[in-house]
Amino acid sequence: MTALLPHGLSDAAFNQALTALRAAVGSQWVLNADADRQAYLDPYALGDGLDHDCAAIVAPASVEEVQAVVRIANQFKVPLWPVGRGKNLGYGAASPAEKGDVILDLSRMNRILDVDVKQANSLLEPGVGYFDLFRHLQEKKLPLWMSVPGNSWGSVVGNALDRGIGYTPYGDHCEQICGMEVVLPDGSLVRTGMGAMDGSATWQNYKYGYGPSWDQMFMQSNLGIVTKAGVWLQPEPEMTAKVELALPNFDDAGWALDILCDLRRRDVIQHNIVFGSPVRAASVMSQRADWYQGKGALPDSVSEAMMKKLKLGWWNAKINLFGHEGTVNAQVELIRKLFEPRLGKPLEFELWKQGDPPEKSAQGVPSTLGLQCVNWYGGRGGHLSFAPVLPQDGKLALEYARKIKAYYEQVGQDYYASFTIGRRHINNVSLILYSRDDPEGVARADKLYRHLLGEAASQGFAEYRGHISYMDAVAATFDYGGGALRRLNDTVKTALDPNNIIAPGRNGIGSRAAAPHSEAQP
């Protein structure tokens, strides 16, 4: 690795900045040795990851230190890339969108500041991981449950800020945020919602405060650094029920999505439902070579063998029910009535009641098992997620999936898809697995992503989230009114962050690489 300088900085200026940062946070918390920078590279990078290499890492321990870092960054025009725990895997991990930024690592700020059992909420610093919070709840025997994402290495607050999701009634993570403390790009501190009152007694109780509400402005953005956030937790229910649906045919997605979406809209199923293809299930417990050694995309016959051996359907969904005993039993009956006649066999529900062994419950338990999928092709694996938002229409979603599958086959990529069903949308997650040691696979991943992006946009489907390598490309698909939203983003960005210090290029905002942005700059 070679030393790197942030955008537009001289060696001398950057050294001065590093000296100032060391004075602010302690010299051991400013890292720019090769080995340190290497450790912060994206482990799943498409290629060597050096196109997103950082110039240094700074790790403050307190809000005051974050403020000091931001002020120094303004003084020396050093762009900062804030991360909670840097585990945004599949989207670039800790790496900045712009090569040469200084990573602002908040993982030392990992205090669980409050958990209020009666109000079922918490106040967390951004370095608190899912495992940390889970351990805290377990050790203190608090009757509160978490929602966890498929891969739970990361930060509770960070995942919510990226609008990550989980699979319990609290699975829309960004919606569980209630009140933030934010260091603005000028180094000043603001508290949002009810926290904007000094001595507020309801900061974690009511989200919106008085006047415009800003929490969603600080998500997927670069308009501030969140140093505390309220997170609502789920009161432990009396009972849960879990069931797995295995739908034998590809075409079953049409009718099954319509039923599941209806149940989701009606809150019978209160969580985001994942509905995944065979490789999704197989890739967390096996490798491709266990099933097939050929080139090109996995033939359907192999997928079918996989389904038979692993007792899978073409689509596989886990449904969880939560509530009082009578309610859960009623919901179980309803789901039986809807699916058993169509599947021609009884569903096997796993029931849990308070006092039963916890592993039988449908509570969110942090896990990193899902990451096994990156080993699918062998070598140093990676994954890239293409996940456009579709309307809740089974027929449309099925046709779209068929088209995507055909394209995967055309380019020789194993089809890995899931549908995630939200309150009014379906997210069609097409995961692109690759081996970083296979340049052909990496090139194919890039080609696939760019094709899918354009293809989706041509049908009016947009991404809900983007990988650092594609943030500008995704932003460019939001083209209504000649990029009206982008101009709004940029106007607010310029007002709050005139030096473009915080995460330039995050979700396309303040991007120095994207031409349309430069035109729109005031």
Added chain:
Amino acid sequence: MTALLPHGLSDAAFNQALTALRAAVGSQWVLNADADRQAYLDPYALGDGLDHDCAAIVAPASVEEVQAVVRIANQFKVPLWPVGRGKNLGYGAASPAEKGDVILDLSRMNRILDVDVKQANSLLEPGVGYFDLFRHLQEKKLPLWMSVPGNSWGSVVGNALDRGIGYTPYGDHCEQICGMEVVLPDGSLVRTGMGAMDGSATWQNYKYGYGPSWDQMFMQSNLGIVTKAGVWLQPEPEMTAKVELALPNFDDAGWALDILCDLRRRDVIQHNIVFGSPVRAASVMSQRADWYQGKGALPDSVSEAMMKKLKLGWWNAKINLFGHEGTVNAQVELIRKLFEPRLGKPLEFELWKQGDPPEKSAQGVPSTLGLQCVNWYGGRGGHLSFAPVLPQDGKLALEYARKIKAYYEQVGQDYYASFTIGRRHINNVSLILYSRDDPEGVARADKLYRHLLGEAASQGFAEYRGHISYMDAVAATFDYGGGALRRLNDTVKTALDPNNIIAPGRNGIGSRAAAPHSEAQP
């Protein structure tokens, strides 16, 4: 009435502006005759309402006309006060916070642009009223239900933008908004969320889009004019059940709030629950003089007579349950089990199933009955709402209510309170009724409001919404970090609206009256 000029404008400049506005929207849609301005005065104003008189009214019929009006407003520096239907009763109705603004009346833009039954969403213009949408759903026999506020004269979108609430599972109106079209203060047009993609197929399906989400920035604010908004609707359930709880004693609020809040946090009760005092119920069906002719606050003995005659409790709550038959029946049993032993008698549930007469259902039906309460004291009545947000703690809420009741009695005002239970908060709505023809009553209302505001803030309780006469006073209670939130509001305001054209003073933002604001202006 005397002619009025907008802040800082000469007679000549304003006349030029009016001429330009007439050319833009048609001369019949620019109103500044005395009778017209009179018609837009707040019918419930504290006093004659002339301290919030407008200089004129302009009523565009299309987005393009709104854009033209905003451009003219910028050219001549004419402040605009946008209203959907101008029925923000109890908060100032159509009147501007700042005397002399031009009211931008959007009530001609009243098209229901789309109702999608399968996706259970709609796209509405801001002039669509609750009655309009209800009639549309009824006439087309669409199986979708609405949530309506206690007084349903107003605009569906407008009420959501003010964070109004209703009493069904879709009662957090601001949370049903999914995607907006907004005319920014410079006259440009933006679509938020997925609508930021040209030809989006999911504008009303997924709220957040890609990058920062702005919908909540356009609520209770003056940063843009919403010209279209997506609104989610409730799929008609299979069954509903309604029950009224009457709690005999004032102190019952303590334990009952704790139970109801727990049921709300667990989504057993899926709607905002209102829990009101005797005058709340009595004032929609009778007048004070029917019960008591004395001076000072209503004695408890009169409240008790009222309770006896009207079969009320000290606190009265309506609970609605929605869902499939098995689920609703299970919830009914749960509520019986929790309340019947404590009340010592069976609860009477009214059940409705699909096909039964609609009036038996718990669906939201628009009504203006609630407004009867303003006749309580006789004369031309009005009401002013003081509604701080409290944590979900029955003991604390009861103690707070006792303190407020004592203060009402001290100043001689009839105590009228309700608790509205949200997902994590309680809103303690203390309604202040008055006769506009009684200067003493009006002065008392003002005194009460200001006292309650300071008293609440001293305990860390803040308002969720404010009347135009108190917007600066409420904003001043958000004092964390020396008014950090206000500075953020003002920074964004200045960036988007450098001429302070849109609703100066709305929720304290861009207020020319408030001293702290002037200091914070960049």
